[in-house]
Amino acid sequence: MSTSKEEVGVKASPSAPAPAAPAPPAERGRPRRTSRSTILVTGILTVVSLYFLVPIYWIVVAATKTTEDLFSTNGFWFAPEINLWQNLVQVFTYDGGIFLRWFANSVLYVGVGGLIATYFAAAGGYALAKYAFRGRELVFGLVLGGVLVPATATALPLFLLFSELGLTNTYWSVLIPSVVSPFGFFLCRIYATATVPDSVIEAARIDGAGEMRIFHTLGLRAMVPAMVTVFLFQLVGIWNNYFLPLVMLADQDLYPITLGLNNWYSQVQRLPEFYQLTTGGVLVSIVPLIAAMLVLQRFWRGGFTDGAVKE
Structure with missing residues (x-):
């Protein structure tokens, strides 16, 4: 089959415009699902x-x-x-600055309890995800069952137990229950299974690294988003915890901020000025939670791209 020189010249000419793509037919009468969903x-x-x-x-x-x-x-x-400034001054100066004591107690309960609970959850979740041993699924099932038990159901048994040990009305009566997080344990196990490769662990073992070193250098780094999530859940839970301190504590100097604010609110019928103290104290109490969320959310964004593939 022969081809003329004119046809070859047209095909090879760089200045010839490319044929325009046909316009898509208009979809008239069809609903825009994307817009409606948005x-x-x-x-x-x-x-x-x-x-x-x-x-x-x-x-x-x-x-x-x-x-x-x-x-x-x-x-x-x-x-x-x-009247914001005057209310805040009253909050921080009333009764010798007792609100500052309550605030410091809450920071102590959250700092110690939240950090230890996060570490224990990460260690336990990593162990269940990466070590095969007899009874592993039974342990995980018991932990999962602990997620379903409300904290109020365990408050009275804990009080009776701590009363026998002489730990009621002490910092330990609030700190010890705070270092356990069944939900954090469950979340870290799932996250470690998905993000910590077995091949990396085996390579580290071949290089002579011990199990604790592998966990602290590889496991914890890969589990940062899950650990931040666990810590935030513990922070909010411990900071807003009311029933357990109410059962355990009798000394006002040991109160967390929630119990102290409730103590103020219980006096508003007798002294109406406690309304100002309560509303001002509540405003101050939510500032640490907002600050923690704003500061720690970047670890979530960084962890979402850990498994991304670069081309």
Whole structure:
């Protein structure tokens, strides 16, 4: 089959424009599922955000008011006179600065309990994920069962046990239960199974590394996002813990911030100025939680790309 020189010249000519791609047919009458899904998801997220943010906004507004303004003005808007600074001064100076003592106690309970619980959860989850031994699934099942047991159900047995040991009304009565996190144990086991390769562990063993060194240098680094999640759950749980300190503690100097604020609120019927102390104290109590979330969220973003493949 022969081809003319003119056809060859047309095909080889670089200046000849390429044929335009046919335009896709217009999809008239067909609903835009993507747009509708986006609107639906955005609406749900907006409602959920308002559910969490409106109480915080109310606390901020209420903390700027006197007791009279708290009941005589709109609850969701500021009073003509902002009284935030005076309320905070009263919070930190009332009764010799007892609020600072409660705040320090909460920091102690969260710092010691949260960090130790996170380490124990990571170590236990790593061991169950990477070591094969008899009864491993039974242990995991018992831990998983512990996730289903509410903390209020264990408060009374813990009180009776600590009472026999002479540990009630001490820091240990709140710290010891705080260093155990069944949910963290479960989460770290699942995460270690997915993110810590067995081949890397075997390579480290061939190079002469011990099991503890492998765990601390390889396991913990790979499990950082899970550990941050466990720590944040423990931080929020211990910081907001109310029932266990109520059962265990009788000395006001050992109270965490939740129990101390409830002690103030119980006196508002007798002394209405405690409304100002309570709302100001609640505002201060949520600041560490917000700060921890803002600081630690970057570890989540960094951990999400650990398994990415670069080309």
